[in-house]
Each structure stands twice: as structure tokens, then as C-alpha cells.
Amino acid sequence: MGDDDIRHYLSRQSSRQKPELRPKMVVRRPATQPQKAAFEDFSATHLLCPKCRTARPVRERLLLILPDGELYDYICTACGTSAGTRKAGR
């Protein structure tokens, strides 16, 4: 038995005692925003356009800010005509 045996034993031992380098990564995803999703759903509304004479996807545009709410204008995405307004109360 020589030093080689001991060295071999030690190297084996040290490799076995390798510290676990596995940090637990906690990825915090931002919570889904139901409000935004609802808004996107709403903004995809189709309205009857008076010019196209058919239901068109409309774009919501803030028209006026009233003391008791906001007035939104719905613009036809095809021709740009106002297809209606909506008043959002507070």
C-alpha cells in the first residue's frame, strides 16, 4: 500500500462531496391581469358601422372626460367613421 491508494481514495471522496450548486430559482411571474384581458376583449367589439352598413371591428377612443365619467367614441377600423359612443361611468 502506497500513497497512491490514499490519494485515489481522497480524490474519490472529494468528488463525492461536491457541493450541490443548485440554487433554487424562484421565478415570480406577474399575476395575470384580468382587467387588461377584459379590456382587450371589449375593445375587439364589432359595431354596426353606418357607412359600411355592416358590423365592423371598432377602435375605442376616449372622446371626452366628463365630471361623472368618460365618453368613448367607437371608430370603424375599416373606414374611420364613428360607429357609436359609450359613456363609462365612475
Ligand SMILES: [Zn+2]
Ligand atoms: Zn365603416
